[in-house]
Amino acid sequence: MGFPGKGLFQGMAVTARNFVGSYFDKELLTTIQYPEERMELPENSRSFPFLVFDKTADAMRCVACKICETDCPPQCIYIVMDRDEKGKPRQRPKVFDIDISVCMQCQICVEVCPFDAIKMDNDYEKSQYGRFDDLIEHLPDLLKSNEYYNKIKPTEAKGVDAKLKADAEKKAKKAAPAAKPAAPAPQSAAAPAAKPAIPDDAPFTPEQREWLAKYLSAAPVAAASAAPATGAAPPEAVSAGNWAWHDPGLGISQRMDLAKGASLADKLMAAMAQTDCHACGYDCRGYADAIAAGSEQDLSLCLPGEAETAKKLEDLMKEAGKL
Numbered sequence: 417m418g419f420p421g422k423g424l425f426q427g428m429a430v431t432a433r434n435f436v437g438s439y440f441d442k443e444l445l446t447t448i449q450y451p452e453e454r455m456e457l458p459e460n461s462r463s464f465p466f467l468v469f470d471k472t473a474d475a476m477r478c479v480a481c482k483i484c485e486t487d488c489p490p491q492c493i494y495i496v497m498d499r500d501e502k503g504k505p506r507q508r509p510k511v512f513d514i515d516i517s518v519c520m521q522c523q524i525c526v527e528v529c530p531f532d533a534i535k536m537d538n539d540y541e542k543s544q545y546g547r548f549d550d551l552i553e554h555l556p557d558l559l560k561s562n563e564y565y566n567k568i569k570p571t572e573a574k575g576v577d578a579k580l581k582a583d584a585e586k587k588a589k590k591a592a593p594a595a596k597p598a599a600p601a602p603q604s605a606a607a608p609a610a611k612p613a614i615p616d617d618a619p620f621t622p623e624q625r626e627w628l629a630k631y632l633s634a635a636p637v638a639a640a641s642a643a644p645a646t647g648a649a650p651p652e653a654v655s656a657g658n659w660a661w662h663d664p665g666l667g668i669s670q671r672m673d674l675a676k677g678a679s680l681a682d683k684l685m686a687a688m689a690q691t692d693c694h695a696c697g698y699d700c701r702g703y704a705d706a707i708a709a710g711s712e713q714d715l716s717l718c719l720p721g722e723a724e725t726a727k728k729l730e731d732l733m734k735e736a737g738k739l
């Protein structure tokens with residue numbers, strides 16, 4: 417049978433038992449003397465994001481694809497891609513800022529990153545005197561080693577390491593058959609180029625044949641270099657292409673304007689985000705070539721380009737009668 421206020425007395429009894437008991441039993445002590453004492457945090461606790469690098473800060477995993485910047489709900493990430501002296505993207509961030517006064521610690525940036533480049537930290541001691549600029553974390557503040565990641569979240573980091581290792585092995589296996597056929601030996605000064613022969617069935621008179629033979633033996637190198645190419649351009653020449661639209665700073669409509677009149681593969685490439693981030697499994701050129709050649713059917717693999725790129729690729733393939 418209860419009486420009025422019974423619950424109140426029961427609650428006070430529990431508090432009194434914990435208060436007195438905490439002098440004798442540490443388990444009953446629910447507070448600590450922070451900052452002199454610090455609690456050991458559980459592995460899955462999280463504060464703010466940080467960027468992971470392997471071995472040295474130069475080997476950061478982030479390729480500046482901007483997927484996290486686009487998907488961050490409160491838009492507190494700001495990224496600028498690094499470029500070389502010629503203005504070509506270097507697939508790494510020059511600027512990577514996170515405003516931790518805005519970050520809501522949702523971890524979406526971690527979930528969308530295809531490169532395991534951004535992870536949640538456990539460090540919660542971020543207070544600063546300034547309310548504005550002091551709460552913006554810049555690239556050097558954000559970079560932390562994979563060892564650090566393994567230390568604060570050993571189970572999760574171990575899984576990521578195993579996945580990255582398996583991916584690297586898969587990539588190496590994929591690349592291996594391409595490396596098998598021996599490349600034609602480069603022509604060097606020590607090994608003179610073979611003189612081009614005049615085929616027996618070439619439609620020349622004996623006089624023309626004699627003149628041509630003399631001409632070719634007098635200028636074999638010039639003749640060889642002037643001969644029309646019979647095979648495909650070497651892969652280096654293709655990958656070193658200087659495509660006007662290959663700039664992640666341009667909008668899709670500007671890129672498509674620059675690719676007007678170009679081949680289907682070039683137009684497909686111009687529709688991509690130009691970050692060469694490999695989220696699709698290729699660089700932008702490789703993905704475009706694979707779609708144009710029909711060896712890749714999935715048009716939605718360009719994650720930084722999002723739905724806009726997928727739609728444009730679909731339109732281009734339809735226009736070309738390939739869809």
Ligand code: SF4
Nearest residue numbers: 478479481482484529
């Ligand atoms: S999604 Fe990952 S790789 Fe892309 S910019 Fe963000 S952290 Fe870098």
Ligand code: SF4
Nearest residue numbers: 488519520522523525
């Ligand atoms: S944790 Fe959420 S709010 Fe914070 S940077 Fe990542 S996506 Fe943005």
